[in-house]
Amino acid sequence: xxxxxxxxxxxxxxxxxxxxxxxxxxxxxxxxxxxxxxxxxxxxxxxxxxxxxxxxxxxxxxxxxxxxxxxxxxxxxxxxxxxxxxxxxxxxxxxxxxxxxxxxxxxxxxxx
Amino acid sequence: xxxxxxxxxxxxxxxxxxxxxxxxxxxxxxxxxxxxxxxxxxxxxxxxxxxxxxxxxxxxxxxxxxxxxxxxxxxxxxxxxxxxxxxxxxxxxxxxxxxxxxxxxxxxxxxxxxxxxxxxxxxxxxxxxxxxxxxxxxxxxxxxxxxxxxxxxxxxxxxxxxxxxxxxxxxxxxxxxxxxxxxxxxxxxxxxxxxxxxxxxxxxxxxxxxxxxxxxxxxxxxxxx
Numbered sequence: 001x002x003x004x005x006x007x008x009x010x011x012x013x014x015x016x017x018x019x020x021x022x023x024x025x026x027x028x029x030x031x032x033x034x035x036x037x038x039x040x041x042x043x044x045x046x047x048x049x050x051x052x053x054x055x056x057x058x059x060x061x062x063x064x065x066x067x068x069x070x071x072x073x074x075x076x077x078x079x080x081x082x083x084x085x086x087x088x089x090x091x092x093x094x095x096x097x098x099x100x101x102x103x104x105x106x107x108x109x110x111x112x
Numbered sequence: 113x114x115x116x117x118x119x120x121x122x123x124x125x126x127x128x129x130x131x132x133x134x135x136x137x138x139x140x141x142x143x144x145x146x147x148x149x150x151x152x153x154x155x156x157x158x159x160x161x162x163x164x165x166x167x168x169x170x171x172x173x174x175x176x177x178x179x180x181x182x183x184x185x186x187x188x189x190x191x192x193x194x195x196x197x198x199x200x201x202x203x204x205x206x207x208x209x210x211x212x213x214x215x216x217x218x219x220x221x222x223x224x225x226x227x228x229x230x231x232x233x234x235x236x237x238x239x240x241x242x243x244x245x246x247x248x249x250x251x252x253x254x255x256x257x258x259x260x261x262x263x264x265x266x267x268x269x270x271x272x273x274x275x276x277x278x279x280x281x282x283x284x285x286x287x288x289x290x291x292x293x294x295x296x297x298x299x300x301x302x303x304x305x306x307x308x309x310x311x312x313x314x315x316x317x318x319x320x321x322x323x324x325x326x327x328x329x330x331x332x333x334x335x336x337x
Contacts, residue, residue: 001146003175009151012178015160022188025215027197029208041193044334048191049297051324052184053285055317056167058302059309060278061121076275083279087286088242093130096283097137097212097276104275 079103116237120244123229127221131252134162137259138275140267141166144274145173149261156257160250161219163284164188166277167317176314184317193224202230202238214239217246293335297328 002009033073035076065071083100135156142152147169164185171181195218199254202213223236226235226242235241289295301324308316 002172004178006148006151008178009147009172010154011150012168012172012181013158013180015154015178016164016241017155017160019182019186020159020161020164020189020192021216023192024196024218025212026130026193026263028203028211028215028218032201046195047174047294047297047325047328048187048321049288050285050294051301051321051328052167052188052317053163053281053288053303054298054302055280055320056163056170057278057285058320059305059316060275060281061305062306063309064306069253076278079275080278080282083282084286091283091287093280093283094133096277096286097133100279100282101272101276103293104272108270108272 075104075107078107114237114240114244117234117242119234120225120229120241120246121248122244123225124221124245127225128248128252131195131221131249132256133263134280135256136164137280138162138169139257139262140264140273141169141173141260142318143191143261143264145169147172149258152261153254153258154188155266156254159185160216160253161185161192162253163281167278170277171314171317174314179316180318184314187318187321192218195220199223199227199242202226206239210239214242214271217242217250219246219249221249222246248257265278269324293328293332296331300302300324300327 027081029087047048047109061074063074063076065074071077079100079106082103083096086092087096138156139152147155155165155168167188168181168185171184172178175227196215203214206214214309222242222245223224225245226238229235229241230238259293264273285298289298302318304320304323305316308319308333311319
């Protein structure tokens with residue numbers, strides 16, 4: 001639960017919203033063409049999705065425990081690996097979320 | 113109704129199936145993190161970019177500084193510079209006000225579908241096809257965020273519903289790891305984020321992302337030599 005007050009949260013929402021809109025508008029406003037983005041910037045931008053998403057996913061699945069066993073046998077990591085395999089095979093968001101949640105519940109509530 | 117609008121609305125139907133769970137997770141996660149229902153729905157309207165919303169929600173929920181939440185969301189949305197540049201030539205006949213209106217709806221899905229149709233020469237009026245794709249996405253996005261907000265507050269913690277958040281990211285991440293440089297970027301960024309998980313101000317994520325991007329560029333440079 002957040003410790004931020006309502007005004008701080010609204011400030012964050014508005015700032016992110018304005019910045020995101022300006023990013024969207026950038027080249028549409030400038031009548032740009034794709035070669036207007038400097039090639040070096042374009043190359044770097046292609047790595048934004050994998051880098052950022054992995055930075056979000058990895059800490060949510062992996063929590064380094066006191067032993068290697070505790071780290072590897074974590075229910076979130078195991079469920080995440082199964083979901084990752086489903087994402088690889090199907091590229092389907094429904095299937096990935098469904099199988100991942102089902103695996104987590106199986107490990108939590110069924111497996112002793 | 114305009115034929116191009118109808119064609120866009122027809123083409124977007126399968127994509128909406130993916131928007132539904134994503135939007136619901138955003139609504140649920142926002143309530144989980146302590147946002148009010150109005151803030152959750154307001155965020156979907158103002159920001160209208162799911163991955164960045166989820167990241168910001170997670171960081172706000174951990175009481176990270178506002179600046180870190182905003183900065184992280186901006187990094188995530190930087191990819192839209194590419195979309196904006198690539199779709200701009202198709203919009204440059206329109207008036208400035210029209211272009212400003214169209215820009216709001218620029219999402220991964222609206223961009224991908226529209227560009228595909230433009231390049232196949234299947235569209236007469238680019239603006240109407242784009243709006244045919246984008247309008248259903250934005251409606252489903254708002255309605256399903258609200259649905260998540262309503263459902264989220266009634267579900268017990270032990271179900272671990274917030275786990276759906278990293279699963280959403282995982283479902284987007286895996287297909288993005290198309291080649292070795294992008295895979296390296298993901299692994300480096302993920303490893304740094306795990307190691308720096310207790311870093312102050314939640315700086316592990318932006319640090320990992322920046323180093324990961326550098327590692328991807330380096331891998332590509334080495335490979336192309």
